[in-house]
Amino acid sequence: MTVPVAIPRFPDDVTPQWLTGVLAPASGTQVGRADVTAIGTGQTGATYRVKVDYTANPAGLPETFVIKLPSTDDTVRDRVVLGYRSECAFYQSVADRVSVPIPQCFHCEISEDAADYALLLTDQAPAAQGDQIAGCSAxxxxxxxxxxxxxxxxxxxxxxWLSFPGLAMTMTDDAAKKGLGDVAVMSADITVDKLGDKLSEQDRATFLEAMGLVTPWLQNDFGRFSLIHGDYRLDNLLFHPTGGQVWVVDWQTLGVGLPSRDLAYFTGTSLEPALRAEIERDLVAAYHAALVEQGVGDYDLETCWQDYRYGVLQVLLISALGFAFAIGTDRGDDMVATMLRRGCAAIRDLDTVALIRETAGL
Incomplete structure (x- = not known):
């Protein structure tokens, strides 16, 4: 059977015929029935669980999958098509070259204009998405x-990777970095206004001061770079309920930058300040050991720690950029306020503003 041309846009388009078409070429699979139910938040796309009954399953494929489709809201889809392109590029060109734990991809397809895409993945249930507001354990x-x-x-x-076409955001020259710095200042003002008294006076001051330093922060990456997730936080992680396993999802913000930005963004958004301060040295050490084990050389633990301190500005930047220009919801407001509260505490605890100023000679 040939693969159907049409990319499904709505759950009703995920038919047994379409599933057979995308699964059969490698396995001779025949899908007799498919039940599709919505899961996830749907902020930038529509995510569904697909339960299938096979009439032929010689490869022993799973009985459930997760499929990601574009948002059903045209205003959202128009705003995040670059993210759709980035996520598909990750699964098509990056996934097989890295060791980060991710769901297996069975099919990835995207239209030329990136407005329509379909990503068919393993269903990691009973693994569950992290709770950004509740935070996580050590x-x-x-x-x-x-x-x-x-x-x-x-x-x-x-x-x-500096010129990889699947990057959601490229910061390869000073003009682009200054442009993002200017947008960061504007987004900070908008965010403060939208959140109102959800941010304390101290956090507002920390937030606005730090966001004014985004341009020099981007201009000094110490010559160290890798692919970065860009939005590495609890909402984009799936944890197995028995512990010991995690999977990383939502690759719509793939970028290149100082690697520690991902780790600092995670700890700064996902841990309450007291717990973060207690365990972050150990977390950086575990991260550094994993880098070394996988072949990164000439990178000592103290340098990694200083990069981590420097990278925590990612918390404020990504939180503000995602929030300032989006349609607000009660949970969304509370989530961003929580992330900024934690992130501002990390900025102060780690003396990140002073480090950025010192590095930039300000």
Missing amino acids: EEARLAAIAIAGLHAPTWAEQE
Whole structure:
């Protein structure tokens, strides 16, 4: 059977015929029935669980999958098509070259204009998405710290990624960095106004001061770079309920930058300040050990720690960029306020503003 041309846009389009078409070429699979139910938040796309009954399953394929389709909201889809392109590029061109734990991809397809795409993945249930507002445990944080090294180490200092066409955001020249710095200042003002008294006076001051330093922060990456997830936080991680396993999802913000930005963003958004301060040295050490084990050389633990301190500005930047220009919801407001509260505490605890100023000679 030939693969159907049409990319499914709605759940009703995920038919047994379409599934047979995308699964059969490698396995001779025949799908007799497919039940599709919505899961996830649907903020930038529509995610569904697909339960299938086979009439032929010689390869022993799973009985459930997860499929990601574009958002059903046209205004959202128009805004995030670059993210769709980035996620498909990750699964098509990066996934097989890194060791970060991810769901297996069975099919990835995207239209030329990136407005339509379909990503068919293994269903990791009973693994569950992390809760961004509740935060995570020390054990879960350690899993996440080690996992992201599996993206950074295999792509460490590899020049090809600087021009990889699947990047959601490229910051390869000073003009682009200044442009993002200007947008960061604007987004900070908008975010403060939208959140109102959800941010304390101290956090507002920290937030606005730090966001004013985004341009010099981007201009000084110390010559260290790798592919980065870009939005590495609890909402984009799946944890197995028995512990010991995590999977990283939602690759719509793939970029290149100082590797420690991902780790600092995770700890700064996902851990309450007291717990973060207690365990972050150990987390950085575990992350560094994983890098070294996977082949990163000439990178000592103290340098990794200083990079981590420097990278925590990622918390404020990504939180503000994602929030300032999006349609607000009660949960969304609470989530971003929580992330900024934790992130501002990390900025102060780690003295990141002073480090950025010192590095930039300000």
